[in-house]
Amino acid sequence: MLTLLIASLSIICLNFIPRWNWISLFYSFSMITFLSINLLNNQTQTWNNVSINLGSDNLSTPLIVLSCWLAPLCFMSNNIIKNENQNAQNTFLFLISFITTFLILTFSSLNVLSFFICFEATLIPTLILITRLGANVERLQAGLYFLFYTLFGSLPLLVSLLIINNNHLNLNFSLNPPINEQIPLNIINIWWIITIIAFLVKMPIYGFHLWLPKAHVEAPIAGSMILAAILLKLGGYGLIRLNLFFLNTNNINSILIIFCCWGTLITSIICIRQTDLKALIAYSSVGHMSLTASGIFLFSNWSVSGALMLMIAHGLVSSALFALANILYERTHTRNISITRGFKTITVLLPIWWIIACVANLGLPPLPNLIGEIIIISGLLGWNLWLIPILGLATVFGAIYSLSIFQNTNTQKNLNLSNKYQTINPREHLLIILHFAPLIFIILNPSPCFI
Structure with missing residues (x-):
């Protein structure tokens, strides 16, 4: 763990080599990715690779590997920024390196x-990534939404952590000190709600999600990939970890489970009426994270394992969808689905990548998205059978909007056949392949993604 951290910190220094910074950073983060994969070989039922303040377990290890895996892919996807001035390139490279380092921490x-x-340290570089390197004028509004929604839950979380430390004189995850059971149940429920607001915004679940579509639409492709693949998973990770400090929150968790399931259904319906491709993918992330949150709030080993599986699979698939949307945007210069269509008649391999990403997003066997969703849904239905119509409709609408993405972007007649589109280059094919490759290994051996 210390080796991984020291290597990631030293990589930031490579930003000051102006000629070789892209190549050196890409290969350095690729090396860190292979180092992080070694953590999967050391998993036990308890904490491992422990130092004084750092360690990993079955929950954090897959998320660390995911963070390291996506970093070099961000450099590959945002290749167009090489046409900008050197200052903009250095800013981009530094922000991606900084975010990845603090995600590992x-x-x-x-x-x-x-x-x-470290959770809050990712806020400022992500804000700069959206507002400084975004494409449109509305990026400033998107940055404000992102900043104030995130800060809204941060202060209550900090106050809650200080109170926990004052009562127990201990804030160590590995010791799992629960809150005193003599505290009245209503106080514990209110305390729990105050604590998790920051994580509900970060995921985000439906109702706390208004910042996410704006941030995704205005952010550069690397920002969208990091937001969808990793930063949204910080919320789920925090929910699972901090539940260890709270007992007897079943009543409030029941309400949250129902609210998250409703959010999954409503978000799926919202996706059907979207005309902006990136906004559609962003709303689908809200739906998947709402389902993940409902599995986390159930807090059984079965549902939490399904939530972790879905977080890992969604991180890879949603990042691939944003990368594919950017490939179309670089050629058509629009995100409107009614215009970016008909690429089946222009390219051969691109529709194949789209259909794989779309069927993975809707959850077809044997892809890991299906494994995570089935585990969560089976746990929720074991909790209450009245959720059958809600989850059933959400699954149907999820299949509708996922397949509509493929149909609208590939199978219809292109409106601008007179335009000469650039061919898809090998770098872009490799970018998509590296998103899908981990899914194959998870299908063959899903156990590292289970708690």
């Missing part, structure tokens, strides 16, 4: 306060 922190500091 967040997922490996043993202390809750250091987890909170």
Whole structure:
């Protein structure tokens, strides 16, 4: 763990080599990715690779590997920024390196306060990535939405952590100190709600999600990939971790489960009427994260394992969808689905990548998205059978909007056949293949993604 962290910190220094910074950063993060995969070989039922303040377990290890895997892919996807001035390139490379380093720190922190500091440290570089390197004028509004929604839950979380530390004099995840059971149940429920607001915004679940579509639409492709693949998973990770400090929250969790299931259905319906391709993919992320949150709030080993599986699979698939949407945007210069269509008649391999990404997003066997969704849904139906119509309709609408993405972008007649589109280059094919390759290994051996 310390080797991984030291290597990621030293990589930031490579930003100051102006000629070789892209190549050196890409290969350095690729090396860190292979180092992080070694963590999967050391998994036990308890904490491992432990130092004084850092460690990993079955929950944090897959998320650390996912963070390291996506970093070099961000460099590959945002290749168009090489046409900008050197200052913009250095800013982009530094922000991606900084975010990745603090993501590794967040997922490996043993202390809750250091987890909170690293959790919040990703806010500023992500904000700069949206507002400085975004494409449109509305990026400033998107940055404000992102900033104030995130800060809205941060102060209550900090106050809650300080109160926990004052009562127990301990904030270590590995010791799992529960809150005193003599505290009245209503106080514990209110305390739990105050604590998790920051994580509900970060995921985000339906109702706390208004910042996400704006941020995705205005952010550069690397920002969208990091937001969808990793930063949204910080919320789920925090929910699972901090539940260890709270007992007897079943009543409030029941309400949250129902609210999240409704959010999954409503978001699926919203996706059908979207005309912006990136906004559609962003809303689908809200639906998947709402389902993930409902599995986490059930807090059984079965449902939490399904939530982790869905977080990993969604991180790879949603990032691939944003990368594919960017490939179309670079050629058509629009995100409107009614215009970016008919690419089946222009390219051969691109529709294949689209159909794989879309069927993975809707959850067809044997892809890991299906494994995670089935585990969560079976746990929820075991909890209450009245959720059958809600989850059933959400699944149907999810299939509708996922297949509509493929149909609208590939199978219809292209409106601008007179335009000469650039061919898809090998870098873009490799980018999509590297998104799908981990899914194959998860299908063959899903056990590292189970708690």
